[in-house]
Amino acid sequence: MHIPDGYLSPATCGTMYAVSLPFWFVAIRKVKQVLTTRTVPILAIFAAFSFVLMMFNVPIPGGTTAHAVGATLLAIVLGPWAAVLGVSVALGIQALFFGDGGLLTFGTNCFNMAIVMPLVGYFVYKVISANSDVKSPRRTLGAVIGSYMGIIAASGVAGIELGLQPGLFHAVNGTPLYAPYGLSVAVPAMLIAHLAVAGPVEAVVSGGVVAYLQRAHPSLIKAGAVGTKEGKLWILWGTLGVLALAAPVGLLASGTAWGEWGVDELQTMGLGFIPKGLQTLYRWWPAPLPDYGFPRMGAVIGYIMSAVLGMAVIAFLVWMLGRRLVRRTSPAAQVASQQEHTG
Amino acid sequence: MSTFDTGHVFEAKKLSYDYPGGIAALKKLSFAIGAGELVALVGANGSGKSTLLKLMDGLIFPTGGELLALGQSLSENAFKSGEFRLDFRRRVGLVFQDADVQLFSPTVWDEVTFGPLQLGISKNEVVSRGQEVLQLLGLAHLKERPPYLLSGGEKKKVSLASVLSLHPQVLLLDEPTTGLDPWSQGNLIDFLLQWADKDKCLVFSTQDLDIVEEIASRVIIIGAEHNIVADGKPEDFLSDPDLLLRTNLVHEHSHRHKDLVHRHPHVHEHHHND
Amino acid sequence: MTGEGFLTKNISGITHTLESVIVAEDLCRAPGLLQRLDPRAKVVTFALFIVTVGLARSFWPLSAIFALILAVTAASRISMGFFLKRIFLFIPIFTLVIAIPALFVTPGSPLVTMASKVIITEQGARTAGLLFLRVTDSMSFGVLLILTTRWTSVLAALRWLRMPSLLVDILGMTYRYIFLLLHSTNSMFLARRSRTLGSFSSNENRRWLTRALGTTMVKSRHLSEDVYLAMLSRGYQGETRVLNDFKMEYRDFLWVAFALVAVSVAIWSNRL
Secondary structure: OOOOOOOOOHHHHHHHHHHHHHHHHHHHHHHHHHHHHHHHHHHHHHHHHHHHHHHOOEEEOOOEEEOOOOHHHHHHHHOHHHHHHHHHHHHHHHHHHHOOOOOOOHHHHHHHHHHHHHHHHHHHHHHHHOOOOOOOHHHHHHHHHHHHHHHHHHHHHHHHHHHHHHHHOEOOOOOEOOOOOOHHHHHHHHHHHHHHHHHHHHHHHHHHHHHHHHHHOHHHHHOOOOOOOOOHHHHHHHHHHHHHHHHHHHHHHHHOOOOOOOOHHHHHOOOOOOOOOOHHHHHHOOOOOOOOOOHHHHHHHHHHHHHHHHHHHHHHHHHHHHHHHOOOOOHHHHHHHHOOOOO | OOOOOOOEEEEEEEEEEEOOOOOEEEEEEEEEEEOOOEEEEEEOOOOOHHHHHHHHOOOOOOOEEEEEEOOEEOOOOHHHOHHHHHHHHHHEEEEOOOHHHHOOOOOHHHHHHHHHHHOOOOHHHHHHHHHHHHHHOOOHHHOOOOHHHOOHHHHHHHHHHHHHOOOOOEEEEEOOOOOOOHHHHHHHHHHHHHHOOOOOEEEEEEOOHHHHHHHOOEEEEEOOOOOEEEEEOHHHHHOOHHHHHHOOOOOEEEEEEOOEEEEEEOOOOOOOOO | OOHHHHHHHHHHHHHHHHHHHHHHHHHOOOOOOHHHOOHHHHHHHHHHHHHHHHHOOOHHHHHHHHHHHHHHHHHOOOOHHHHHHHHHHOHHHHHHHHHHHHHHHOOOOEEEEEOOEEEEEHHHHHHHHHHHHHHHHHHHHHHHHHHHOOHHHHHHHHHHOOOOHHHHHHHHHHHHHHHHHHHHHHHHHHHHHHOOOOOOOHHHHHHHHHHHHHHHHHHHHHHHHHHHHHHHHOOOOOOOOOOOOOOOOHHHHHHHHHHHHHHHHHHHHOOO
């Protein structure tokens, strides 16, 4: 899911950087608050862990391998905001050193994998595991489902980002300047790849590690309390966020009906759109690009773009509101979090 | 360099420490260490030596009793004062057992200059201290090397260098010779002996009894019950095989001569003629 | 997937990463063009170039920039084969896979026809070509930055550019500890391999992997606690202070000027 440079226009990249910035700022403040001066070593080492995790190739049925991102896992152990920073740092090093993910698209990749993924994943995990005992199987289930949903959400957003390119950024004669496939192709392609392949890998790894930790080191799971709020407000907040995400996707549904082209000439294709065994995609390869000159499309896509932006603004505002409404963490929790020494 | 203006460098009064979770690490230790001493902390694995050194470096704080260093009782509150904190960190240095923990900077040069920089020393002075300490330990050719490219012995040396650049008066070392080859061990011992003087204080933990006799003027033995079993001159205790057996510092050796079984503690006895 | 394959793939992946960075360290010290430039100048001008690549609308600015990249690489004493391998090994291959269908699928004026059916359109060819060139150009700048600049210098440049010191500290330390973790992970894999006679099923591999990951995670936690104590012990108070010895020299200004000119020309050509 690491989008390289060249697939997104500078305008998109700039927008995504702008959208990610508030989340980074919030994360830094929250994490500093709870970890105080410990922030640097703890985050650094877990970012390193996240990086190493992304290097593991997990065997999947079908004979190939895929790798997990581990954002939700990190959120479970360290809290969602620490995960935001940790994964961002890991992505940064991957982009700089290994060209895995571009530099202009760094903001976008962070938004997808370091912001959407851990926040969605953690939210689902919390909803499922609620206040159950640290060793309860509900937590493992929460980890499995949470991480799966997290990566799906991330891939969906990535698909939208890629799919918007040809419609918005093309040359005079219609040539797409960046990612060449429209929403009706990019989104399903990304979603399917992750629903079928990357998602299960992520779920298995996250669930497996959480299960292991429950047996061997349960204290690590309880420790994931950095910057979270217990109680109902978190759930409300999260629901709002999920709804905001769903809105643009809902709009999409009405858009796919356009531009159905004769599919016969396209069926001779045998190449994979995204590698790693997605031949199934071609059986129902839909028409890739709606008519660029079509006037209504411009307005709708603009609408979607502003919905995405609006969602970010809403989330930020809700957070500000939340801070005013929610009680601070209880003194007992603060003392407990300070006694994190392992002797 | 100011000398110690109070009597003791370290004074422990029924010092106890429990790990979070309740397991006892140290139980009611009482001792006093003065300037000019070279003290060996001896005890089997798990006896709490590392924990005691961390307590002495003000990184963790007693859960029972009291520990005074440089005349001040060490506690979370004491370290809130910026002045005391800076003074303490400058004067007391701890070399960790695991060098990787201590080498967190991108290069050796960054590592040895980290300490003085954080303590607010002027840039020129920092640079000269860095160069001085690299020369001292023969590390100048490793200046730009990143830590992961160093050998085990080099890592330990850089570890030591990074603490020495603080120009500490008190040097705490956690198992400094573990993992070093005999040649490096000898070098390190010579270096420490040279470093020590009447205005400084050296406390190190070890499981190697040979080292104790070579460096220490005093030995404190911590037993399996996490309390002090012996405290005094090395000669007094290191020739007492029963004591050593009881504290798990030696193992019992047995061999047969036909039907006769010889059982005796496996200990080397050194006799020095000073 | 046999046990052998799973292990080998991961071990070789990890070892390859470790080695590649070590090679990079050596290259940073070579007396080449880019190595001698001030890291701040490099970071800023490379970022400008990447943005320019993003804004380009036709082939010729992208190709011209690629030619520039090759020239600068050669002037920096980097072996062309090594450089091209690094670039073309990863993303561009993946990109080709994405770009090729676009050749056939993009509607527009025909370029190549076969048996009176349109196969490749002009628009398709342009899209694929633009995408490929963009990715290659952007990647090259990233690669060149890392190959010719010491990581500590990159961090210091970021700090100078007002990146929050917390993030720069974390970046620096993360980089250092990635190697520790990779090393210990490598040992885990090798240890397992040395005890393996036959091969394992995918399931067993997965289970072992999650256990290995769990152990690494616990190790990470302990490590971070101890590292924190070690930092405290040497006076760390929250904001790391560093030595900075940057100086912009004549050749740095020359380079920045050159970059500005190149970027302006490329952007202006978009209007044509």
